[in-house]
Amino acid sequence: MSPNQLPEPLDFFDLCKLPGAQEHHRAFQASLRRFVSQEITPHAHEWDEAGEVPRDLFRKAAAIGLQGLSYPEEYGGTPCDHLTGMIAAVELARCGAGGINASLRSHTIMVQPVLLGGSEEVRRKVLPKLFAGEAIGALGITEPSGGSDVAQLTTRATRCEGGWRLNGGKIFITSGMRADFYVIAARTGGPGGSGVSVFLVERDSPGFTRQPLKKMGWWASDTAALHFDEVFIPEGHLLGTENQGFSIVMNNFNAERLGMAAGALGYAQVCVEEALAWARERKTFGQTLISHQVVRHKLVRMIDEILPLQSHLAVLAQRLDAGEKPVGEISLVKAYAGRVMRDCADTAVQILGGSGFMRGGRVERIYREVKVMMIGGGAEEILNELAARKLGLV
Numbered sequence: 363m364s365p366n367q368l369p370e371p372l373d374f375f376d377l378c379k380l381p382g383a384q385e386h387h388r389a390f391q392a393s394l395r396r397f398v399s400q401e402i403t404p405h406a407h408e409w410d411e412a413g414e415v416p417r418d419l420f421r422k423a424a425a426i427g428l429q430g431l432s433y434p435e436e437y438g439g440t441p442c443d444h445l446t447g448m449i450a451a452v453e454l455a456r457c458g459a460g461g462i463n464a465s466l467r468s469h470t471i472m473v474q475p476v477l478l479g480g481s482e483e484v485r486r487k488v489l490p491k492l493f494a495g496e497a498i499g500a501l502g503i504t505e506p507s508g509g510s511d512v513a514q515l516t517t518r519a520t521r522c523e524g525g526w527r528l529n530g531g532k533i534f535i536t537s538g539m540r541a542d543f544y545v546i547a548a549r550t551g552g553p554g555g556s557g558v559s560v561f562l563v564e565r566d567s568p569g570f571t572r573q574p575l576k577k578m579g580w581w582a583s584d585t586a587a588l589h590f591d592e593v594f595i596p597e598g599h600l601l602g603t604e605n606q607g608f609s610i611v612m613n614n615f616n617a618e619r620l621g622m623a624a625g626a627l628g629y630a631q632v633c634v635e636e637a638l639a640w641a642r643e644r645k646t647f648g649q650t651l652i653s654h655q656v657v658r659h660k661l662v663r664m665i666d667e668i669l670p671l672q673s674h675l676a677v678l679a680q681r682l683d684a685g686e687k688p689v690g691e692i693s694l695v696k697a698y699a700g701r702v703m704r705d706c707a708d709t710a711v712q713i714l715g716g717s718g719f720m721r722g723g724r725v726e727r728i729y730r731e732v733k734v735m736m737i738g739g740g741a742e743e744i745l746n747e748l749a750a751r752k753l754g755l756v
């Protein structure tokens with residue numbers, strides 16, 4: 363089977379069979395599935411090797427409502443419930459190239475601070491362009507000195523006439539090279555979380571330079587180190603209140619983690635689809651792999667990990683729609699999703715054998731993308747710690 367001939371999605375994974383799914387969910391799923399299979403999957407290998415997604419894809423994704431999905435209509439967005447968001451993440455994962463999705467959707471981790479903390483002028487300047495696929499957004503929190511302990515960040519913004527001067531650097535920033543708008547966390551006060559503010563920084567600001575970074579997976583998305591040397595930020599580009607940025611950053615992580623967990627669910631499902639299709643075709647010792655009990659039990663084990671993840675995410679979707687903020691459970695589900703993706707990628711490569719190790723297929727890419735899903739947006743250890751506190755264990 364060539365990388366572009368994909369096995370059919372498996373019925374028992376279908377999110378539209380979950381309680382609460384309606385006709386509009388199915389219609390959205392069908393249109394996105396068509397979009398991914400026509401516009402993304404045939405090019406996934408080529409774009410991954412090239413290390414870049416064409417700008418045109420952003421506009422095409424915007425045309426079907428993807429870039430503005432879940433955001434307010436007044437800025438060109440399309441509001442939706444959390445099940446729709448989950449369907450989007452799972453369908454996008456079907457291309458089996460996390461770098462394409464990270465690139466295409468890097469704005470989704472920086473929109474919330476703009477929406478919640480930006481002035482009307484800033485929102486109007488940034489959001490319609492992002493949702494129309496005409497601009498790319500990036501979020502800069504992590505620094506060379508560390509990403510897990512956000513409260514210790516050292517990039518500093520100091521007051522000057524008409525605004526602020528930014529000095530310091532960020533690292534591992536998705537769409538760091540190509541973004542037009544950056545949301546940057548910087549220290550404006552004393553030590554700890556209570557001295558952090560969040561700013562909008564524009565691409566062409568004098569003193570702002572970028573350097574590309576090579577990495578293990580997600581090749582199709584650019585990742586960069588950002589350097590700020592006396593970069594001027596106008597007063598109006600402070601998002602929220604001075605020194606109150608830490609809670610903006612922390613709240614922002616919830617949507618990112620939920621999205622990554624739903625993405626990991628999708629990648630794990632792809633691993634099952636690919637491994638099952640291969641196991642039905644491939645023969646060893648005179649019989650198909652699936653005829654070996656050991657192999658089919660491996661597939662069952664993968665499904666057995668995936669279904670609880672799907673259920674947990676579906677319950678969280680309902681709770682979030684109901685206005686709850688289950689931060690502890692979101693932390694748990696993101697950490698669990700990373701492990702499920704890891705186990706499924708590992709098993710799928712094993713079932714595919716040498717073919718699973720060859721470049722160009724979905725499973726090989728997914729295997730290389732496991733670690734970023736277990737580290738980015740909060741490493742498992744950090745998530746467990748947060749869950750312990752939020753669930754009231756300590």
Ligand SMILES: Cc1cc2nc3c(=O)[nH]c(=O)nc-3n(C[C@H](O)[C@H](O)[C@H](O)COP(=O)(O)OP(=O)(O)OC[C@H]3O[C@@H](n4cnc5c(N)ncnc54)[C@H](O)[C@@H]3O)c2cc1C
Pocket residue numbers: 500501502503504505507508509510511533534535536537577580585734737738739740741742743744
């Ligand atoms: C491809 C990629 C894209 C990324 N995109 C972005 C982006 O767009 N924007 C952004 O701001 N960041 C981004 N990141 C950064 C990411 O969020 C950080 O890598 C992550 O938060 C971990 O920070 P760190 O790498 O500095 O690891 P550190 O904080 O140095 O931690 C290293 C490891 O130590 C362990 N650890 C840390 N603290 C503890 C503890 N208290 N107890 C036990 N173990 C601990 C964890 O296993 C952790 O993985 C990206 C990272 C990657 C790899």
